[in-house]
């Protein structure tokens with residue numbers, strides 16, 4: 001029987017079967033992902049094959065190849081990672097230009113990480129009822145910027161439900177990660193979409209002080225119209241990815257496109273002669289805020305080399 005993993009509590013997985021039942025399952029045999037050591041070999045979003053037994057439980061005996069997966073490191077010093085979810089169709093990044101402010105650096109870091117994971121992102125600007133004229137103008141500027149790079153943007157007022165039907169349509173039949181700063185309205189949105197649901201922090205991991213993993217828990221919740229939501233707290237919840245210096249620009253689509261014209265193949269676009277990216281920033285083809293975010297990721301990496309975070 002085939003099914004979809006919708007919940008993971010330690011060694012038990014809830015599999016929603018093709019014929020519409022929830023079957024508690026355990027893993028059979030050894031599953032390993034190449035390259036990363038994971039605390040959970042199977043994750044929510046995995047499509048699996050199960051063998052049911054007489055007690056009404058089952059063994060997971062096969063995992064379908066994943067189209068993508070998002071991870072979180074067990075700790076900065078650990079190479080071990082927890083898979084938050086697999087086969088994610090899209091991420092909705094909830095942003096507010098005010099109350100609280102979502103910075104472009106925050107947005108761009110999220111977008112770059114999502115690019116690395118190959119997860120498409122839509123930006124949802126919430127709390128439009130609270131914005132003054134200058135906030136609205138700034139928001140329109142951001143919408144123009146991100147739409148032109150290839151990230152669709154929508155506006156929402158979760159409070160009055162203006163724009164909520166559009167969001168519902170965007171979520172239908174998809175596995176979606178919902179992310180954003182604390183206070184942007186994620187709980188409010190989830191409660192409007194799925195009345196009565198008590199989903200917060202789609203992933204809770206506990207470690208004792210030696211950094212050893214003890215329990216993990218992840219869940220995705222079904223939307224009434226079809227599809228699933230995974231709620232992750234903030235950018236850290238979306239996981240971090242180790243990027244090589246020269247690789248970072250690959251995750252900024254408009255920078256990557258222009259970088260084909262750089263004189264040096266290993267150009268980091270900071271000070272190299274003949275850098276097409278620097279020229280494009282000067283000529284305003286690449287936005288200064290995006291370029292600043294790109295630099296901030298590069299600089300972070302340099303600092304972290306000394307802290308040995310990776």
Ligand SMILES: Nc1nc2c(ncn2[C@@H]2O[C@H](COP(=O)(O)OP(=O)(O)OP(=O)(O)O)[C@@H](O)[C@H]2O)c(=O)[nH]1
Nearest residue numbers: 126127130157158159181182183184185186187188
């Ligand atoms: N005016 C206005 N307030 C909103 C809107 N959406 C949410 N809020 C309010 O913003 C505050 C924070 O909303 P939450 O839904 O708790 O935000 P969150 O993103 O879940 O925050 P964390 O749980 O900290 O991650 C609450 O007081 C909401 O009522 C909106 O569209 N307009």
Ligand SMILES: [Zn+2]
Nearest residue numbers: 262267269275
């Ligand atoms: Zn360059």
